[in-house]
Amino acid sequence: MTGAKETIFRVKRAVFRIETARKITQFCCFVLFNAFIFGLGPWLILLPVLHSPVRPDQITGGDAFAFLQQMLHDAVFPWLPLAAFILTAVFLGRALCGWACPFGFIQNLLGYVKKKHTEVSLRTHERMIKVKYIVLAVTLFISVTIAISVATGTRGSYKEALGVFAPAPFNALSPADTLFATLPRIALDIRYANPNTALTDMFVVRPLLWTRLAIMTFVLILAAYVTRSWCRYFCPHAAALALLNRFSFLGLKRDPLKCTKAGCRACVEVCPMKIRILELPWEKFSDPECIYCLKCVEACTTKAIKPKFP
Ligand code: SF4
Ligand code: SF4
Known part of the structure; x- marks a missing residue:
């Protein structure tokens, strides 16, 4: 380039x-x-x-x-x-x-x-x-x-x-x-x-x-x-x-097939609210502390986390 x-x-x-x-x-x-x-x-x-x-x-x-x-x-x-x-x-x-x-x-x-x-x-x-x-x-x-x-x-x-x-x-x-x-x-x-x-x-x-x-x-x-x-x-x-x-209605979902959970934790480390994302249900999670900043979505290199509505 x-x-x-x-x-x-x-x-x-x-x-x-x-x-x-x-x-x-x-x-x-x-x-x-x-x-x-x-x-x-x-x-x-x-x-x-x-x-x-x-x-x-x-x-x-x-x-x-x-x-x-x-x-x-x-x-x-x-x-x-x-x-x-x-x-x-x-x-x-x-x-x-x-x-x-x-x-x-x-x-x-x-x-x-x-x-x-x-x-x-x-x-x-x-x-x-x-x-x-x-x-x-x-x-x-x-x-x-x-x-x-x-x-x-x-x-x-x-x-x-x-x-x-x-x-x-x-x-x-x-x-x-x-x-x-x-x-x-x-x-x-x-x-x-x-x-x-x-x-x-x-x-x-x-x-x-x-x-x-x-x-x-x-x-x-x-x-x-x-x-x-x-x-x-x-x-x-x-x-x-x-x-x-x-x-x-708004939440986040984590695709377990794309998530390389064991060696990564990029989403957890970037979360400003210290949410234990990997321990939450993958189908949909709307943790009380989540402010939907979407930093975890952006940090995930395999695009495993996405917003979900409803
Ligand atoms: S309303 Fe929300 S963003 Fe504003 S100070 Fe309170 S917790 Fe923080
Ligand atoms: S959207 Fe923001 S606050 Fe919610 S889990 Fe992701 S990084 Fe944490």
Whole structure:
């Protein structure tokens, strides 16, 4: 092959990779979810991805879980966010985590900071993936009890006791809220307010802000070391979708005749969610942790793994 032909072949191979398509899709979704920056929107989209409505009236790609908490706080049955979760999970499993979530995209970008990532032992991994269910359960417990207290007219002292955690308990500490909403707001405050007053108010007398910044910093640093650590271990969206993922129409299948299982394990090694692909049923698998990034499909040299729908 001549030099020019080889270059064209390499460019074609790079462009037509699934991973390239995924990165482009993630970038487009990131822009869509942050469209307000460009003066676009509001778009009325409610999806189970981690983001934050910067202004409640400007839903530029709404975070279904944030709206679910808000609706429970107002004692309104959250049928729309629930529908977003159930329909997404049934048709796409956790594919939006792999292809559309802005916070997932940020974690993927942070993954490039470190060349070699920290490997979490299987035992620790198996324990840690349960943490996200605790985050989901605690949030739902607070939101549902608030809804009951509003419905029974006893909300006064309960809401007072919860303070800033009452309207959306998870979002009050969410690293995505801090990154996508609080930090831009601080930047604007510093830009337009009296700098001395703004800095004193914001950084000295607001312990909640410090807590939020500490959580966000921890999560972002961890993401640079451990691939998709937030998605694996802490995200309540992930927990809700994981519960429904095994019923998803979307799945993966592994052709046992093409798979050279014994000497390969390329799919297992490339999986960002540490899924034990070779131990799952070959006819169809839709593991709760799978984000359908399709890295395993691309890594398999014998093309044994393919998406399956339904
Ligand atoms: S698990 Fe990750 S990709 Fe999915 S919603 Fe949460 S942050 Fe986003
Ligand atoms: S099993 Fe495949 S598609 Fe699912 S997360 Fe792992 S690499 Fe991605």
